[in-house]
Amino acid sequence: MYGRHEHDSCISDAMVAADDICKARGLRFTELRRHVLELVWENHGAVKAYDLLEKLDKDYSAKPPTVYRALEFLQENGLVHKINSLNAYVGCSHPLKHTDCFFLICSNCNEVQECCGSDVAKAVRNMVAGQGFAHNQTTLEIEGVCQECQLEG
Amino acid sequence: MYGRHEHDSCISDAMVAADDICKARGLRFTELRRHVLELVWENHGAVKAYDLLEKLDKDYSAKPPTVYRALEFLQENGLVHKINSLNAYVGCSHPLKHTDCFFLICSNCNEVQECCGSDVAKAVRNMVAGQGFAHNQTTLEIEGVCQECQLEG
DNA sequence: TTCAAATTGTTATATTATTACAAAAACAAG
DNA sequence: CTTGTTTTTGTAATAATATAACAATTTGAA
CATH class of the missing domain: 3.30.1490.190 (Ferric-uptake regulator, C-terminal dimerisarion domain)
Structure with a gap:
C-alpha cells in the first residue's frame, strides 16, 4: 500500500506531531508513551497490543497494563487509533x-x-x-x- | 430506539426468514442453531457471546465452542452480524x-x-x-x- | 446398511483487556 | 526546599473474548 518509501520520515513526522500536541495540551509525553508510539509506527500495519508488549519488554519490565495504558493515552489524544475489526492499533497519520x-x-x-x-x-x-x-x-x-x-x- | 413494539413478531419474522434461507441453501438449521438465533433475538441490543453461553447452558451443556460455532454459522449465512466495536452480536433484520x-x-x-x-x-x-x-x-x-x-x- | 460428511461435545489453551493496589515520579503551594 | 497532591508506573491477579484439537455422535447419501 505504501510501497517503498522513506519510512523514517513517517516516524519522525509522527513523533514531532505528538510532541507538539502534548506540549500544546500540557500533557506528559513520557519516555514510555513515546516509546510505545515509536513501536506503533514501526510500520504501516496495525499492531497487536501483545506484540507491542513483547517489544517493550526488552527495555522495560512491561506488563499488559503498561501497554494498554500507553495506548489509552495515545488514543485519547488522537495519536493512535484502534482498528476494531482487527483488535489492533495504528498510528494516526494526521492527528490534528x-x-x-x-x-x-x-x-x-x-x-x-x-x-x-x-x-x-x-x-x-x-x-x-x-x-x-x-x-x-x-x-x-x-x-x-x-x-x-x-x-x- | 425501537420503543414499545410487538417484539414477538420480530422474533418470528427472523425465525421464518432463517428457515427459508436455510431451506433454500440446503443448510441444516439445527435445534441448537435455532436456539442461539432465538436468544440473539431476545431483544434489539447486541448480545455478548458469553451471555448467550450462560442462557444456553440451562438447556444444553454449552461450552464456548458451542456458541461460537453457532454464531459462526449464523454469520456466514447473514442471519447474525458481529458488532466489532462492542464484541457483540445482533440478529440481522433483513438477511436477504x-x-x-x-x-x-x-x-x-x-x-x-x-x-x-x-x-x-x-x-x-x-x-x-x-x-x-x-x-x-x-x-x-x-x-x-x-x-x-x-x-x- | 454402511460410509462419509457434518455437527456437536469436551478439554484445554490462546488472545485480548481490565481491576486493584502499591510504589515512584512529577508538580504545585507554601 | 519540603510537604502534600496528582499523575504515572509497577505488579499481581483475573476477567473477557475466542480458538485449537480431537473424540463422539448424528445426519444424509450411496
Missing part, C-alpha cells in the same frame, strides 16, 4: 484533524491507510441526521486489497 | 439483502438498528474505487444516542 476518519485495510500487505473528511463522512452525517440519531463515534473500517497488491497479484 | 449494511448503536438504550444500501454505501464505494482499492468487507458502526432516548433525556 482526526474527526470523521476511516481506514482502508489491505489484507494482503496488512497495511492500513487512514482517510479523512470525505464525502463518506458527509453521507454518514446526512444519513444519521435523517434518522434523528445523534452520532458520537464512527467506526468505519474497509477491508480489501490495495492497488499495489492487486497489481502484483 | 445484507450487503453494504451499517449499524446505529444507541449507547443509552443499547439497541442497534441495521441500515442498508444507502448513499453511505455508495459514497464508500466511490471513495474506495477512487483509491483503486478492491474492497471486500466493510465495518461501519455508528455509536450515539437515538431519537427516542434524546427526547426522554
Whole structure:
C-alpha cells in the first residue's frame, strides 16, 4: 500500500506531531508513551497490543497494563487509533484533524491507510441526521486489497 | 430506539426468514442453531457471546465452542452480524439483502438498528474505487444516542 | 446398511483487556 | 526546599473474548 518509501520520515513526522500536541495540551509525553508510539509506527500495519508488549519488554519490565495504558493515552489524544475489526492499533497519520476518519485495510500487505473528511463522512452525517440519531463515534473500517497488491497479484 | 413494539413478531419474522434461507441453501438449521438465533433475538441490543453461553447452558451443556460455532454459522449465512466495536452480536433484520449494511448503536438504550444500501454505501464505494482499492468487507458502526432516548433525556 | 460428511461435545489453551493496589515520579503551594 | 497532591508506573491477579484439537455422535447419501 505504501510501497517503498522513506519510512523514517513517517516516524519522525509522527513523533514531532505528538510532541507538539502534548506540549500544546500540557500533557506528559513520557519516555514510555513515546516509546510505545515509536513501536506503533514501526510500520504501516496495525499492531497487536501483545506484540507491542513483547517489544517493550526488552527495555522495560512491561506488563499488559503498561501497554494498554500507553495506548489509552495515545488514543485519547488522537495519536493512535484502534482498528476494531482487527483488535489492533495504528498510528494516526494526521492527528490534528482526526474527526470523521476511516481506514482502508489491505489484507494482503496488512497495511492500513487512514482517510479523512470525505464525502463518506458527509453521507454518514446526512444519513444519521435523517434518522434523528445523534452520532458520537464512527467506526468505519474497509477491508480489501490495495492497488499495489492487486497489481502484483 | 425501537420503543414499545410487538417484539414477538420480530422474533418470528427472523425465525421464518432463517428457515427459508436455510431451506433454500440446503443448510441444516439445527435445534441448537435455532436456539442461539432465538436468544440473539431476545431483544434489539447486541448480545455478548458469553451471555448467550450462560442462557444456553440451562438447556444444553454449552461450552464456548458451542456458541461460537453457532454464531459462526449464523454469520456466514447473514442471519447474525458481529458488532466489532462492542464484541457483540445482533440478529440481522433483513438477511436477504445484507450487503453494504451499517449499524446505529444507541449507547443509552443499547439497541442497534441495521441500515442498508444507502448513499453511505455508495459514497464508500466511490471513495474506495477512487483509491483503486478492491474492497471486500466493510465495518461501519455508528455509536450515539437515538431519537427516542434524546427526547426522554 | 454402511460410509462419509457434518455437527456437536469436551478439554484445554490462546488472545485480548481490565481491576486493584502499591510504589515512584512529577508538580504545585507554601 | 519540603510537604502534600496528582499523575504515572509497577505488579499481581483475573476477567473477557475466542480458538485449537480431537473424540463422539448424528445426519444424509450411496
